[in-house]
Amino acid sequence: MVRKVPVQARSVESMNRMLDAGEQLFYEGGSPALTLEAVIERSQTSTGSFYARFGDMHGFFEAMHERVLGIIASEMVPLTAKAAAQPDLESAILTLTKAALGIADRHRAPVYFFAVGNSQDETARSMGAQFNLGGNDAFVVIVGSFLPDASSAAAKRRIDTAWRTILAAMFQHVMLDQSEVSRITMSQNVLATELAVMISGYLRSIPAK
Template identity: 30%
Template sequence: MARGSLPGAAAQAELAERLVDAALRVLAEHGSPELTVRRVAEEAGSSTMGVYSRFGGRPGLLEALYQRTFSVLTDALALIPATTDPLHDLSELSCAYRRFALDVPHRYVFMFSRPLPDFEPADGLHAEVLQAAFAPLIDAVHRAGAQGLAATRAAYCLWCVMHGLVGLELTAVLRAPLTSWGVSGEDGTAAERMYRAGVQAMLAGLELGCG
């Protein structure tokens, strides 16, 4: 690459980063329906032409945002240290996942619920970002004794429980049953206890133990 092209390339990379950052803010504050080219460009202090020049249009921008949201999840789960007790690690990872979802619900919905019918990640991207994000979960399942395909299945089943309980909590569907079943707690305390209980029950059901 010619020396004279470096400043321009750096400026283009900075613009792309700024646009994705802006899209992440729009998503967190206003939800998926507001992810328009104009809204994101305004948030980034750019023009709509900047979105088209860097991403080819809204689909490219959304795909870059999709990758970024999973990078945030990857970083959040990677912060949980691996210990000599993999069952403890699985419990902590599951709680970190719940915190991630509850901190910015719009982001979580964008990642897992397909709220935009005109956006579908490129082939293979969904599997790629999931594999990267859940590597600590799969590693802990391995360390808990599952091997090969059994470990993948165990991690998948555990994630299904995590995702299901978080989804119910986000839509407030869980509140009425908790009250009628006599599970008390301030704000999300009862939901958190039910979440932990669900994770532990799945670990036991997978015969990984539930210390």
């Protein structure tokens, strides 16, 4: 069902209250807490208003996905700017690994739901893919600015692999507890530092071809 975009101020306020309620419920109890009844009760709206705004729960989840991606994007903007302003590659990569793991930790429940639990939904996958590719574009620009030659085929492969590594670490952080990954436990800060050392060394040793 097509989600209706409200135009009246009262309708916009009602929609935002429901999205605010959904966001609170998501971060408090994950996807099991996000029910129609809970959203209506928390937002103090009606079932009719809910269906008028979102059509059904699928429409609401699409709106919630947009909300979550917007929250993460707003956090990423200053963090990527901070990375770009670092004095060297190593500091920039460390800033980015800390940012990636921090975001994964803060937004674990909704990211897991949309990226893993709801991965069969084509709309959700498309939204996630666009978001990931935007992150990839920013990463390429930032890392490339610290390398003597980021335009060679070898450099492009290395930068791309570094991005994939950070993204994989981020999703591992979302999907699994440390005890499910390894017998060694590291703090988030230590893991981010070790990842940065590994990735920086990899990028500093780009082959000629």
